[in-house]
Amino acid sequence: MATAPGVATPEEYVGDTLAREQTSLWADAWRRLRRNRLALVSTFILLLLVVVAIVSAFWTPFPIWRQSVGPTYDPPSLHHLLGTDQRGRDIFSRLMVGAQVSLQVGVGTQIIVAALGITVGLLAGYFRGWLDGIISTIINIFYGIPDLLVALILVLLLGRGLDKIIFAIAVTRWMDMARLVRGQTFALREREFVEAARASGTRPNKILSRHILPNALGPIIVQATFGVPQAILFEAFLSFLGLGVQPPTPSWGAMAADGFHALRIAPHIVLVPAIALSLTLMAFNFLGDGLRDALDPRQKR
Amino acid sequence: MVKRVPDRVPLLRAEEVVKHFPAGLGASVKAVERVNFEIYPGETVGLVGESGCGKSTLGRLITQLLPVTSGNIFFEGVDLTKLGGEKLRQKRRELQMIFQDPYSSLNPRMTVGDIIAEPLENFGLLRGRAKDKRVQELLKIVGLNPYFNNRYPHEFSGGQRQRIGIARALALRPKLIVADEPISALDVSIQAQIINLMEDLQKEFQLTYLFIAHDLSVVRHISDRVMVMYLGKIVEVADSAEIYRNPRHPYTKALLSAIPIPDPDIQAKRRIVHLSGEISSPVNPPSGCRFHPRCPIAQVPTPCADLEPPLEEKARDHRAACHFSEKVPVAV
Amino acid sequence: MTAPVLQVKDLKTQFFTDDGVVKAVDGVSFDLHPGETLGIVGESGCGKSVTALSILRLVQEPGRITNGQILFKGTDIVTMPDDDVRDIRGKDIAMIFQDPLSSLNPVLKVGYQIEEAMEAHTRISGKVALSRAIQLLKQVRIPAAESRVEDYPHQFSGGMRQRAMIAMGLANKPSILIADEPTTALDVTVQAQILELLRDLNQETKTAIILITHNMGVVAGLCKRVLVMYAGRIVEQGPVEQIFHDPQHPYTWSLLQSIPRLDADRKDRLLSIEGLPPDLIKPPSGCRFHPRCRFRIERCFHDDPSLMDVGPDQAAACWVTMRRALAQDGQARA
Numbered sequence A: 001m002a003t004a005p006g007v008a009t010p011e012e013y014v015g016d017t018l019a020r021e022q023t024s025l026w027a028d029a030w031r032r033l034r035r036n037r038l039a040l041v042s043t044f045i046l047l048l049l050v051v052v053a054i055v056s057a058f059w060t061p062f063p064i065w066r067q068s069v070g071p072t073y074d075p076p077s078l079h080h081l082l083g084t085d086q087r088g089r090d091i092f093s094r095l096m097v098g099a100q101v102s103l104q105v106g107v108g109t110q111i112i113v114a115a116l117g118i119t120v121g122l123l124a125g126y127f128r129g130w131l132d133g134i135i136s137t138i139i140n141i142f143y144g145i146p147d148l149l150v151a152l153i154l155v156l157l158l159g160r161g162l163d164k165i166i167f168a169i170a171v172t173r174w175m176d177m178a179r180l181v182r183g184q185t186f187a188l189r190e191r192e193f194v195e196a197a198r199a200s201g202t203r204p205n206k207i208l209s210r211h212i213l214p215n216a217l218g219p220i221i222v223q224a225t226f227g228v229p230q231a232i233l234f235e236a237f238l239s240f241l242g243l244g245v246q247p248p249t250p251s252w253g254a255m256a257a258d259g260f261h262a263l264r265i266a267p268h269i270v271l272v273p274a275i276a277l278s279l280t281l282m283a284f285n286f287l288g289d290g291l292r293d294a295l296d297p298r299q300k301r
Numbered sequence B: 001m002v003k004r005v006p007d008r009v010p011l012l013r014a015e016e017v018v019k020h021f022p023a024g025l026g027a028s029v030k031a032v033e034r035v036n037f038e039i040y041p042g043e044t045v046g047l048v049g050e051s052g053c054g055k056s057t058l059g060r061l062i063t064q065l066l067p068v069t070s071g072n073i074f075f076e077g078v079d080l081t082k083l084g085g086e087k088l089r090q091k092r093r094e095l096q097m098i099f100q101d102p103y104s105s106l107n108p109r110m111t112v113g114d115i116i117a118e119p120l121e122n123f124g125l126l127r128g129r130a131k132d133k134r135v136q137e138l139l140k141i142v143g144l145n146p147y148f149n150n151r152y153p154h155e156f157s158g159g160q161r162q163r164i165g166i167a168r169a170l171a172l173r174p175k176l177i178v179a180d181e182p183i184s185a186l187d188v189s190i191q192a193q194i195i196n197l198m199e200d201l202q203k204e205f206q207l208t209y210l211f212i213a214h215d216l217s218v219v220r221h222i223s224d225r226v227m228v229m230y231l232g233k234i235v236e237v238a239d240s241a242e243i244y245r246n247p248r249h250p251y252t253k254a255l256l257s258a259i260p261i262p263d264p265d266i267q268a269k270r271r272i273v274h275l276s277g278e279i280s281s282p283v284n285p286p287s288g289c290r291f292h293p294r295c296p297i298a299q300v301p302t303p304c305a306d307l308e309p310p311l312e313e314k315a316r317d318h319r320a321a322c323h324f325s326e327k328v329p330v331a332v
Numbered sequence C: 001m002t003a004p005v006l007q008v009k010d011l012k013t014q015f016f017t018d019d020g021v022v023k024a025v026d027g028v029s030f031d032l033h034p035g036e037t038l039g040i041v042g043e044s045g046c047g048k049s050v051t052a053l054s055i056l057r058l059v060q061e062p063g064r065i066t067n068g069q070i071l072f073k074g075t076d077i078v079t080m081p082d083d084d085v086r087d088i089r090g091k092d093i094a095m096i097f098q099d100p101l102s103s104l105n106p107v108l109k110v111g112y113q114i115e116e117a118m119e120a121h122t123r124i125s126g127k128v129a130l131s132r133a134i135q136l137l138k139q140v141r142i143p144a145a146e147s148r149v150e151d152y153p154h155q156f157s158g159g160m161r162q163r164a165m166i167a168m169g170l171a172n173k174p175s176i177l178i179a180d181e182p183t184t185a186l187d188v189t190v191q192a193q194i195l196e197l198l199r200d201l202n203q204e205t206k207t208a209i210i211l212i213t214h215n216m217g218v219v220a221g222l223c224k225r226v227l228v229m230y231a232g233r234i235v236e237q238g239p240v241e242q243i244f245h246d247p248q249h250p251y252t253w254s255l256l257q258s259i260p261r262l263d264a265d266r267k268d269r270l271l272s273i274e275g276l277p278p279d280l281i282k283p284p285s286g287c288r289f290h291p292r293c294r295f296r297i298e299r300c301f302h303d304d305p306s307l308m309d310v311g312p313d314q315a316a317a318c319w320v321t322m323r324r325a326l327a328q329d330g331q332a333r334a
Ligand SMILES: Nc1ncnc2c1ncn2[C@@H]1O[C@H](COP(=O)(O)OP(=O)(O)OP(=O)(O)O)[C@@H](O)[C@H]1O
Pocket: B021, B022, B029, B030, B031, B049, B050, B051, B052, B053, B054, B055, B056, B057, B058, B214, B282
C-alpha cells in the first residue's frame, strides 16, 4: 500500500468517528413537541386536570354528595365559585370530582383498548392467514353494530359501576387500535430487520415484543391520545342519557343533564361542565395532533 | 452431469428449486424456476442478474426465510425444506444472511450491542459478561470501536451499519453466509472497505459466501465462481475468470459488454450488445428459452422458442443453458 | 474557443437546518461550453444534486444560494426575476432525474406530457405538438412511437420511461441538459443503452450535457470533461483522459483504485479509502480530505488548498498531488 513517509495512517477503527451524533427519536420528538404552542398549552391544561383530579380525591371545597350546602340554582359567587345546582350542591366541587371520573374513563378505556387492540393487531398482522381472516371479520362485525347499542346492552347487563362503564366503552372502541396495529405490523414484518431477526433464530414472541411493537409505539401513542377524548365524550353522552356512572358520583355528562331543565334560569349548571368537557377534549385533540407531528418521521426535515 | 472435484462434498446443494408467488386471479410470479446448483465449502459464489430476476428470492429460499414451492435444498446433507419449527431454527445458526439495506436491516429501537447479542441470546449461547465480551469482540472484528455497543443504529453511517449487520451474521459462527447486495447501498468510497472486510473474514473464519449483486465487476472480484440468472433461471455457471474471458450464454455476453469500465479509451472502443425488446414478465415467461425474445442470436421458432435449453457442461466446470453457446462471441 | 453557455462562479448553497448550516456546495466554479459533455462525480452527499438544482434555482427550503454567480449566456440566474428563471427552466436548460417513474405523472399519457412540456414555452397547435412528440420519441429510439405516444407511464419499462424523460427534456431544444443520475435506477444493459442514446443525442443536437453520477465508468463512457467533487468542493477537474489516466488528487486516485474493474486482473485486495465522508455542518479543517488521505502532510491539517493547475487544462486542490506522492513512495521503497 502506498503511504507517504512520515504520515499517520488512517484511524485503526473506521468506527472511531460516528456518522453524526443525532438525538434519539424520542428526544427529537420532544424537541418538536415543545415548539408546538397549542400542544404545550394543551399539555399544561391536562396536567392541571390531573392535579385537580388527584386533589379531589382528598379534598373538595364542599362535600359533593351532601345536598343543600348552599341555596339551589345559585349563580357563581365568591362562596360558591361556580355556583350551585338544582339540589344546592357546590358545582366547583362536583366539577373537580368529575375530572377524576373523566380521566379514569378516558385513560382506563384506552388501557383496555391498547391491551386488546395491540394483542389482536399484532397477532393478525404477524401471522396473517386464517387468524387474520377471523380477527378481521370480528373487527368488521364490531364496526357494524352501533356502538351506543353495544354500550347500552352491556351497561344494562353489567350495571353502572365506573369499571363497568369503562369496560363497556372499551368494547366499542378497540377496533381502531387493532386495525392500526395490524397495519403497522403488516408493514413492519416486511422490513429487513424483522427478516434479519428471523434469520438469526429469533422466536415469534420476541420478534413481536422486541422488534415490531417498539417500532409501532409512535402511532399507538397518537391513536391512544385521540382515543381518550372519544371515550370521555362517550361516557358524558351515556351519563347525559342517564346511563352513565351511578349517581351521586358526579360525571360531567350527568351534571350537564341535571341542569338541562333549568337552562333558562341557571345556564351555568349546564355551561360549566360543558366548557370543562370541551376544554378537555380540545386539549387531548391538540396534544394528539402535536404528538402525531412530532412522532411522524416523514415530517423530519 | 460431470462431477467436478469428486472428493469435494458440497456444503449446499439446490435441486429443482421452484418458487412461485401468487399474483392474483390464479396467476403466479414464477420468481425461481427449477434451479440446480451447489456451493462448496470455503468458496464464494457470485449470483448476478438484472432487477427482478429472482436473486433475492433465491437467497431467501436458501436461508429458508421463504418456503420453497417445490424442490430440495440440502445443507450438509440435510434437506432444509423438510425441516420446520425448532429443527429449522437450530439450523439457522449455520446459515446467516447479510442484507442490502443497511438502514432498514437494523432495528432502530435497539442498541448495537443488543442487535449483535440477539442471535447469541436466541440460542442461549452466552450470558452476562461473557456475552458482552463476545459482542465487543465482534465489533472489533468488523472494524468498529467496541465501546460503541450501547449506541443506536441511527448514529452510524451506511458503511458502519453494514459492518454491524456483518457482526450480527458472524455472531453464531455460521458456515454459509448469503450476502444480498451488501454493498449496493453504500458510498463508492465505502464499498471497497466492505469487500475487503468480507474477504478478510472469509479467510479468518473459513466462511462460504453466496454473494448476490447486480454489478458483475464486483462479483467477479470477490467470487470464485459466478452464476448468472435470467428470469428465474440460472443460465450460466463458471469460474469467474472463465466467465469473463469466455461467456457461453448471450445474456452473460450482453451483461459483460454493458458494464461501464472506468477508462475512457476502453469505453470509446467497446461495443455494447443490444438486447432488443423488453424484459419479459415472470408471470408469463416466454416459451422455450426464456431469453429468446431479446436474444441477438436466437433462432425462432425452432429451437429457441419451443425447446428449453438445459443447463449443461459446455467446457470443464462451465455450464450454460443455450442451444447455440458456441456462437456466442468471445471476449469483450 | 467559443464563449461558455454556462459559467458558475464561486457558488455557495447552504441549508439552514436545526442542527446547523449544511454547507452543501461551498465555492464551486466551472464553465460549460456549447455542445460539451461534462461529468460531475463524487460520492453520495458531496453536493452534486444541489449544484444542479442551484443552476435552475430549484433548491428547496431551508436551502439558499448564499454566494456566487451562475451566468447563463452572460446573465446571472442567481439574481434573475422568478419569471425569467421559469422561462429558462425546461426551455434553455432541461433537467432529468434519477427516478423516471416519480417524475412522470401516472394518470397522463406520455405523449400528452411531452406536448405539455413544449406548450409551456411555445404556442403550437395540437397537431404539430403531437407530431413533434412522436418525432421526439423516435429520436430517443422508442420503437412504434406512433402508438406508444398514447401509452401511460406504467405501460413503459424503466428504460423507456427514462427515454421519455429525455424526450421531454429535449422537447424545446435546450442548450443544456442536466442529467442527475439518469441511469442509477436502471439495469446495466439498459443503462448502457441510455448512455449510448445520450452520446448520440449530444452529437446530433449539439446540446451540452451535464451528467451527474457516482459511477466512474459511466463518466468515462460519455463525458469529455470531468469535475470530481468532495464535501461540497471541486477537488479535481480536467479532460476525461487525464482524470482517469493521470489523476492528481489523492481522492480521485483512491476512488479509481478502490473500484473493481471488469478488465483488470483479479486483485487480492482493493485499495480502500478509510473513514467516513465528512459532516458538511462542520467540515474538517485544512484540506477537507485530510482525515482520510493517505498522502497528507503537516500542512494539510490546517491549510486549505484551492484548485491549482497540475497539467494542461487540469487542476487539483492538493498540496501534494499524486505525481509527487507516488515519486516519494517510490523513493521510500527504493
Ligand atoms: N413476496 C413476494 N410476493 C410476490 N412477488 C414477489 C415477492 N418477492 C419477490 N417477488 C417477485 O419475484 C420476482 C423476483 O424478485 P427478487 O426480489 O428475487 O428479484 P431480485 O433479482 O432480487 O431483484 P433486485 O435486483 O431488484 O433485488 C420479481 O418479479 C418480484 O416482483
